Amino acid sequence: MGQLVMKQIAVVGLGLMGCSIIVSFLRAGYDVVGVAPIPDEAATGKLRIREQLHLCQEMGLLHQDIEYYESRLLISDDYADLKYSQLVVECVIEVFDIKKHVYNRIEEVVEKTAIIATNTSAIPISQLQKFLQHPERFMGIHWAEPAFATRFLEITCGESTDLALAEGISQEAEKWEKEPTLLYKDIRGFITNRLMYAVYRQGFELINEEYVSMSGLDKCFQYDIGSWITLMGIFRRMDYIGLDHYRKSYAHIFPKLSNSPSVPQQMKHIAAIQGRGIHNLKGLYPHTDESAKKLEHRLVSFNKEIYSLAERYRNKLKNINL
């Protein structure tokens, strides 16, 4: 297939993530339609998008004034307004029947060539795909929060997805200033979550076998991996370190890594106390209202800085064609 031609993109669902994805598309220069399936969402969404555009402005991410971007956004509660969108991204809650209903409504109005995507991180793409009349045009597009100021993007093919369309979206995503990763097959947790679950499994084993405390483990992962990950990926780093060291240690260490299928005791305890971390002040670490708020606040500010740092090195590495 040829290059996709995209002028108008739509998002259905104006929650936190939906709004942040809309802002990402506005920044990238598209006309955007935001459909609010829940009555109050149109009003709250509009305010939230304005706030996020202000944040983008502070971060130096906008080429035009805020009014310009707002003029290119239509917020609506009418699915009919999706008619001319070349891509529709569904961002509603993770409930099977609601998503099914939303896909039906979308397919009633869009063109046959329109691509439909979901931001789900919980439900397999191949399952959701079955609700579509034209499942080959359906795929997962998984953002990190805030979508307008992170580069991470996982584009996932379900069983029936047309790979060429997913490749097209992957190319298009470079215009969104993303560094997209294409998943040829659907897998629970996609890539980064799955890799991190391998870390959690190994990490809990080291803690529970009393090699190290939780905060000790956290600290060394933070400062070791943090010192290079934003510059290069994990396999490129192996090339940087030199591979002979790894060759020997793979054979020694792989057989000794954790293979446990069980939920660690700490997570069982969290389940028993219904812990939701900083959101109800019951977590793996102690938190107070104040420390929770400050952590959220710091992340907003940290995110600005790491985004801009990554940008400078992203360009440099691209130039040297690594």
Place this chain on the structure above:
Amino acid sequence: MGQLVMKQIAVVGLGLMGCSIIVSFLRAGYDVVGVAPIPDEAATGKLRIREQLHLCQEMGLLHQDIEYYESRLLISDDYADLKYSQLVVECVIEVFDIKKHVYNRIEEVVEKTAIIATNTSAIPISQLQKFLQHPERFMGIHWAEPAFATRFLEITCGESTDLALAEGISQEAEKWEKEPTLLYKDIRGFITNRLMYAVYRQGFELINEEYVSMSGLDKCFQYDIGSWITLMGIFRRMDYIGLDHYRKSYAHIFPKLSNSPSVPQQMKHIAAIQGRGIHNLKGLYPHTDESAKKLEHRLVSFNKEIYSLAERYRNKLKNINL
């Protein structure tokens, strides 16, 4: 035991890592003795230390001029100069018999209360410890490169290490501007390497089962984990996200993670071609002389920036007592 009182620290072995550890101690305000067991090392080490001090100066890490720090450093080929050091860090090559010889020479001259440590990442602390007359004063202290501008530090007890001494070094290490992690028991790969091996195992499985390409996997780990790891550790991040999501997915995903004990085909291939990554231009990725040099160069510059970024947020988080 009481607080350690340290004025003079020594490093044996003036290779790249040894020099960089010396600079870390100089910066922290100690008198430092560098013993060069190999004839040429004294001269090359001296030059390298000067270069690294200049780099520290550029990074704004020095409170005095370079001559001041050099005046507090004695480089020698005589083990007798270790006599008054309260801590001696061994940084010689990873060869059993050489290390044994070095420990014997050190123990001949130092005081009974002196602590002896190794920077090994390859040989178990408990094994090396057996070479010591006073094994209880021996431990691992594992730095990241460059030691003077990274915060990562793993302090590892062998079977016979006096825990109180390791705790003392851990406290002292805060003066070195480190974020030390104490390992109560020795384990191959220590903490971060072991966690990363869990990532490598899972990552190669995802690649070899054709979910994703190597560069695709690298990209999403880089940009997802990179966007938060320098601000918070992995378990603190779970508290930030909210734990209810994790509770469910642990039970689903753990049993499906890779348990493979085998070396992945890619690493077998690397062994067959004797690949050493950017060091002989045979790696997991293609490299040229030019791209290899540029990557090394970029890392020096990236390291300055991430160190200073981490510093700003480190203090902020310490203030809120998380």
